[in-house]
Amino acid sequence: MAKARKVPAIIDNPMSFCPGCGHGIVIRLIAECLEELEQDQNLIFALGVGCSSLLGGGLVTDRLHCPHGRASAVATGMKRVQPENTIVAYQGDGDAYSIGIAETINAAYRNENFTMVAINNTNYGMTGGQMSWTTMPGQVTTTSPLGRDCEITGNPLKFPELVASQFDVAFAARGAVTSPKNINKLKKYIKNGLEAQINGEGYSVIEVLSPCPTNWKLSPLNSMKRIEEELIPYYPLGVFKERKEN
């Protein structure tokens, strides 16, 4: 018999993401994990600025819209005063890795006990598709019209690998939403990250390779294909820092 599948109550609302956007899948996975861990009524979101803030309207839970890039600092303040709550910083790549890289990296540096989910769609989605620190080499964006030139812009940032190799964090992984198989794996990563927090193991980060059909100017299906063919070879999926208990 098939498994019953129902969108968790805290996100069971119409969301205003573009057709084929990966945000909707990721937030559903987070909510499923929270439900399974009995944390869906014990939860505070620190939301980034960008498409991640579109979450706010549909999310039936405590959530604060943080200043651009600062969600990890806000989450730090929340967790320090209310350690019994589960805190999730939910941000995009422009928010977490460019304007907020200081706050993001320092939360990992301190091994702050919360979970960050970073949606990597290789551009600034909400502002119309500008280059971000995760834009691929040669990728055309509205601020890299000839394709990203890594000679002058640096190379795409691999944040989970960075924190896993440099800092003493609890859990770091990267998943993708391209297929049922990858989505199921991603859910395991998210669950691990949340469990690490609940057990007080420290900082957890899950980056998600997610499509942006609108700004990539690709169909939803071709966006998924692009992730499989172009992004995953550069941004490998998997766990970069395993939990100590596992």
Added chain:
Amino acid sequence: MDVITVKEERCKECGLCIAHCPNEALSFSDRLNSAGYKPVQVDDAKCIKCGICYTMCPDGVYEISHNGESGGED
């Protein structure tokens, strides 16, 4: 008995479910929902209630329940 429910109003016609359906049970309908998309429809004869559509859908269109244990439309 398993039941699949489609919240047509949430569908944005992205097609991810159709592409991943193992039994070709899904297709776009000819109707328009209030957002102007042609929502998905399920061919009950082909649907095996595997839940892959639920997994792939970014917009919470699908719900699968057993014997009315869970479900119902908005």
Added chain:
Amino acid sequence: MGDMIKGNIAIAEAAVRAGIKLYAGYPITPSTEIMEYLSKRLPEVGASFVQAESELAGINMVMGAAACGVRALTASSGPGISLKQEGISCISDEELACVVINVVRYGNGLGTLYSAQCDYHRETRGGGNGDYRCIVLCPGSIQEAVDLMATAYELAEKYRIVTVMMTEGALGQMMEPCELPDFIEPKKHPWGFDGKYTYKKIGIFDRNSMDEAVELNKKHEAIKAEEQRWEEEGLEDADYVFVAFGLPGRSVQGAVKELRAEGHKVGFIRPITTWPFPEKAFENVNKDVKGLISVEANATGQLIDDVALTIKKVIKDRNVPTFCLPCVYGIPSMKFTKEGLHKIISGEIKEAY
């Protein structure tokens, strides 16, 4: 009488006794002793201390704690408070409550380490982008600063607004005797996050800025009506009224006392809140007053603007001249204030407005 205690330390201890649950900040002279002290003290009382990676992170950590409905604090000076404006604006927008201490130092940009009051305009006008105000408390002594700390939180929570405790480098660094307040165990506010979504207002989603603007104005008007604080003396027969706050305000009080003894009809208003500006005090000013004089520790004169605007509102039938005695930094001496009056009377110093 209490023991000799350093201003920054006394203020930090007063914050502990007001029941803060989190301090997050970044070191900057002359405010640093506040965080140094709290780094040891807060763990003793079961509260959190975070040395943030930046001023920005510090204020945003405070925002996170404030969103949970508990008392949180950050402190800084000059350029540090500039960096915090993003967070202060957002905290104000979300109608969260917190206290920010600005131990003011002189200068633009990086500035200097000298004690000053050059941040008057920024603090009293909100400071960051948008349409908001912060309640600004300006103590004139360590005792007053300590006594105002619990008040700062009560006001912040009553109106769900940011309270700025605007001290000066000199107040932070000096010592004088001070009685510390009793411990308070504040209640967690019902609007604070608890993970159960019991309070739905926080978050910028689904908001109506038009309605909120009306509410914001109502709130500001209520604060102006209820929360003006000041000290005054000798206004009813004064030819000249001095207006000064903080340590300069206290020095001016001494100068006025001496000038009175020398036969000059002078008075003073020492604003304790600079926002809301104590307009009510100006209603007590002699209607035949010859002039109002701001004494302030900055180069350009900032307080003078509020003095001029307020007297214009109170005395409508004529233009009462207002004069400014700016003393770039430090604490203007009593001698400076007294000489200033003589220069104003002789016409050597012209009116500002």
Added chain:
Amino acid sequence: MREIVYAGFGGQGVLTSGLVMSQVAIFKGQNATWIPSYGSAMRGGTANCTVKYGKDTIYNPAQEDPDLLLAMNGPSFEMFYPMVKSGGIILVNSDMVDCDVNVRDDVKVYKLACSTLAQEIKQPRGANIIAAAAIIKLAGDFSMEDGIQGMNDMFRKKGKEKFEAANMKAFECGFNAV
């Protein structure tokens, strides 16, 4: 109200000298303020503080018209001697001030070899307490007993009572040397 400036180079302990004075005044039920120069000036440069005390309210804690000056080194003397009130008193640490100190005839200048005295009583770190005690004597507002009690009270509150005997020895030495 009495106003005293304590000046020297960083590390000579002038801020503590001033603090002793303010604490003695508080101990005797008077008002007092203590205000330092601070920041980068604290590190390697000159250090100074202004102490005011008296029975009345102290309005301006900052330097205005010092009645007394303690100059623990040459540059401090040069910087502050013109500011001393006419009829005031200057105490110089003659171990460190070798310039001509007879530059004003309206103030009284005392010389005290604070560092040498400290060596003599085998309290090499006691020069600032010697100077503090001498200033208390010259100000003339408090007895030696008041001074010692106030000082001991201050160090006890800082948890430094183990230096009490040494501090008292230095205090007596300074108080009796002027």
